[in-house]
Amino acid sequence: xxxxxxxxxxxxxxxxxxxxxxxxxxxxxxxxxxxxxxxxxxxxxxxxxxxxxxxxxxxxxxxxxxxxxxxxxxxxxxxxxxxxxxxxxxxxxxxxxxxxx
Numbered sequence: 843x844x845x846x847x848x849x850x851x852x853x854x855x856x857x858x859x860x861x862x863x864x865x866x867x868x869x870x871x872x873x874x875x876x877x878x879x880x881x882x883x884x885x886x887x888x889x890x891x892x893x894x895x896x897x898x899x900x901x902x903x904x905x906x907x908x909x910x911x912x913x914x915x916x917x918x919x920x921x922x923x924x925x926x927x928x929x930x931x932x933x934x935x936x937x938x939x940x941x942x943x
Contacts, residue, residue, distance in 0.1 A: 857939060860932040863908030868893065868901050873924070876911060881923035 850858075864870055868891060875890055876882065884902065888895045902922060905911045909928040914921045 853935065856931070857935045859908050860910065860935065863905050863910055866901060866904075868898070869905055872898075872901055872905060873910060873929075876922060876924045877929070879923070881914075881921050883919045883921050885919070887922070 864873070871891065872887060875887065884895065884899065887902070888898050891898055902911065902913070906913055906922075909925055910932060911922050912925045914923075
């Protein structure tokens with residue numbers, strides 16, 4: 843028997859992508875940390891968290907893939923900041939989602 847596919851809307855896809863990015867406490871912490879900064883380097887974030895730089899970099903990659911942060915390469919460092927447009931969108935989408943209930 844063929845399986846039915848659900849036609850997800852673009853909005854549902856975006857909120858799911860944002861939710862996945864927020865699914866780890868380290869990423870939530872990183873977003874809150876970056877939200878208070880204009881921008882900062884990976885090393886500054888590593889100093890804030892009790893984990894290896896490689897782990898922090900993986901979390902940053904997930905946040906960047908979701909569009910919640912953006913990075914600028916300034917050799918040999920990478921500077922990250924919140925993607926303000928997407929951050930506002932994510933906050934609005936979550937607020938609307940929880941109000942719909």
